[in-house]
Amino acid sequence: MIKKFIHQFASPKTYLFQVxxxxxxxxxxSISIYVLSITWGLLFVPEDFVQGNSFxxxxxxxxxxxxxxxxxxxxxxxxxxxxxxxxxxxxxxxIAIAPIGAMVTFIALSSGSIWGIPTWGTxxxxxxxxxxxxxxxxxxLGLISLHGSFSNYEKAxxxxxxxxxxxxxNIPIIKKSVDWWxxxxxxxxxxxxxxPSIDPxxxxxxxxxxxxxxxxxxxxxxxxxxxQIIKRESTKSWIKDYV
Amino acid sequence: xxPIRKKRLYSILLVFLFSxxxxxxxxxxxxSNLDYFFTPTELKNVDIPSEKRIKIGGMVLEDSVQRYKSxxxxxxxxxxxxxxxxxxxxxxxxxxxxxxxxxxxxxxNEIFYAQEVLAKHDENYMPPNxxxxxxx
Numbered sequence: 001m002i003k004k005f006i007h008q009f010a011s012p013k014t015y016l017f018q019v020x021x022x023x024x025x026x027x028x029x030s031i032s033i034y035v036l037s038i039t040w041g042l043l044f045v046p047e048d049f050v051q052g053n054s055f056x057x058x059x060x061x062x063x064x065x066x067x068x069x070x071x072x073x074x075x076x077x078x079x080x081x082x083x084x085x086x087x088x089x090x091x092x093x094x095i096a097i098a099p100i101g102a103m104v105t106f107i108a109l110s111s112g113s114i115w116g117i118p119t120w121g122t123x124x125x126x127x128x129x130x131x132x133x134x135x136x137x138x139x140x141l142g143l144i145s146l147h148g149s150f151s152n153y154e155k156a157x158x159x160x161x162x163x164x165x166x167x168x169x170n171i172p173i174i175k176k177s178v179d180w181w182x183x184x185x186x187x188x189x190x191x192x193x194x195x196p197s198i199d200p201x202x203x204x205x206x207x208x209x210x211x212x213x214x215x216x217x218x219x220x221x222x223x224x225x226x227x228q229i230i231k232r233e234s235t236k237s238w239i240k241d242y243v
Numbered sequence: 244x245x246p247i248r249k250k251r252l253y254s255i256l257l258v259f260l261f262s263x264x265x266x267x268x269x270x271x272x273x274x275s276n277l278d279y280f281f282t283p284t285e286l287k288n289v290d291i292p293s294e295k296r297i298k299i300g301g302m303v304l305e306d307s308v309q310r311y312k313s314x315x316x317x318x319x320x321x322x323x324x325x326x327x328x329x330x331x332x333x334x335x336x337x338x339x340x341x342x343x344x345x346x347x348x349x350x351x352n353e354i355f356y357a358q359e360v361l362a363k364h365d366e367n368y369m370p371p372n373x374x375x376x377x378x379x
Binding site: 083084128166180188 | 270
């Protein structure tokens with residue numbers, strides 16, 4: 001049954017007509033979680049014992065940084081799916097995600113810069129974490145412009161998928177950069193193995209804002225993928241029924 | 244999985260393997276050049292030409308901060324080795340005895356002349372009253 005569901009949903013037509021059913025649920029649930037957590041984090045969480053109020057930008061910075069890497073991982077999964085099974089929807093998703101990934105990475109970099117001024121005393125330093133994230137941002141921009149430079153969509157999709165897979169090596173590097181090298185950026189507060197080094201009163205709104213932000217970005221990806229389908233399948237007769 | 248798809252999967256894995264090994268070789272050969280700063284212990288083991296601009300990082304030693312007019316001097320330590328630092332200018336708000344610091348400057352006669360001082364904070368976040376409880 002699951003197999004049948006995936007097969008049906010992987011067709012651009014079914015996806016385009018059916019995805020709206022999920023969209024509203026995801027949107028309203030995630031926006032309420034997000035607004036609640038951000039309000040909680042910005043107004044009601046106690047200030048940090050070292051950084052005072054300036055630590056509150058964590059509620060923007062961490063979700064954005066997390067998503068910048070997750071979206072790349074999603075692109076990599078879509079690339080593998082496209083290259084092995086030639087699922088057209090997967091190819092549309094890659095190019096639908098790329099600009100959103102670039103935007104989220106930009107938010108991560110700029111919120112980090114803003115955070116750096118009052119705490120570190122600098123807005124930019126070439127340490128391993130910041131530089132590898134900048135490389136991720138440039139990679140997103142490169143993938144977008146590469147895809148746009150082709151007139152043949154199929155060739156563009158294939159080349160893009162290969163490049164996404166080659167570039168995936170950057171994701172573990174970003175993740176481990178603070179452990180492998182000495183950096184100005186501190187190491188991770190939340191890990192799978194250890195107890196979080198962030199107090200529970202600050203942690204819960206952080207988890208909430210990350211989940212909420214995740215859901216909102218999924219909504220953006222859905223909209224962007226619908227745009228791709230309409231653009232790429234514009235010659236099909238069923239497009240007229242949708243538009 | 245049919246043979247064509249299996250072949251595609253293998254070529255994907257192969258390409259990824261090449262990518263990983265290529266990047267690993269680059270990172271391996273760059274080694275400590277990717278480090279953002281030297282610790283005082285590392286400084287003992289490498290030969291750095293006098294007046295070459297480098298960054299050193301570590302903790303500000305307790306009771307080592309002294310100020311005269313706009314000049315500030317302190318000791319950066321990794322609790323094994325340490326180095327005296329002199330700096331003229333404004334230090335970041337988070338600069339404190341016993342917390343992390345990164346200084347950019349050069350070494351002359353065993354003294355580090357800093358041109359820029361940055362504060363490095365750790366990954367711990369907690370409310371101030373909780374911190375007092377933990378100390379007691």
